[in-house]
Amino acid sequence: MQNENTEKQITPAAAPTVNSVPSEQDDFTPRYLDPDTLTFTRSEVGTARLEIRKEACYLRVVVRRLMPLSNPNQYISLAADEDTEIGILVDPSALDAKSLEILQEELDKRYFTPTIRKVYRVKEQFGIHEWEVETERGRITFLVRGLNQNIKQVPPARLFVTDVRGNRYDIPDYRELDAQSYLHIQRHL
Structure with a gap:
């Protein structure tokens, strides 16, 4: 055929x-x-x-x-x-x-997947989390709905975050982020 x-x-x-x-x-x-x-x-x-x-x-x-x-x-x-x-x-x-x-x-x-280098803030309102982060492409803000479904952990400490538009962001090892970024991640995992 x-x-x-x-x-x-x-x-x-x-x-x-x-x-x-x-x-x-x-x-x-x-x-x-x-x-x-x-x-x-x-x-x-x-x-x-x-x-x-x-x-x-x-x-x-x-x-x-x-x-x-x-x-x-x-x-x-x-x-x-x-x-x-x-x-x-x-x-x-x-x-x-x-x-x-x-x-x-x-x-x-x-497979465009920006790498998150720093997390400035994660703010939750009505089940939607607003992330403000630094990537290799600059500072951006995006929304994530349903953290359990849209943050995937790949052992030992790699994270993939998917926003409401379907864009994926990579955190190769959240343990290597600065202390403030690490706390934001830990609070929302």
């Missing part, structure tokens, strides 16, 4: 390999992509395009880290849309320089 996101489909003359398009019977078998056959480019409107040599060209590709915390630079899922996976790129560093640059730009857009 061809996705409308596919520009062209080239049927290989050889027998199916590990990189061939999976049939509907083996939809759950991971497809590992060979980085030597992949080329990323930008479309005229700025979206990432993916060409798999002698197979297909996808006009828009969605990228996801399969292990965003433990192994963020390997095991990248490439998809034709939010639900149609093309395959898994195990080691992106094997791509050509331009393709790697485009892939990294797409990952940076998808």
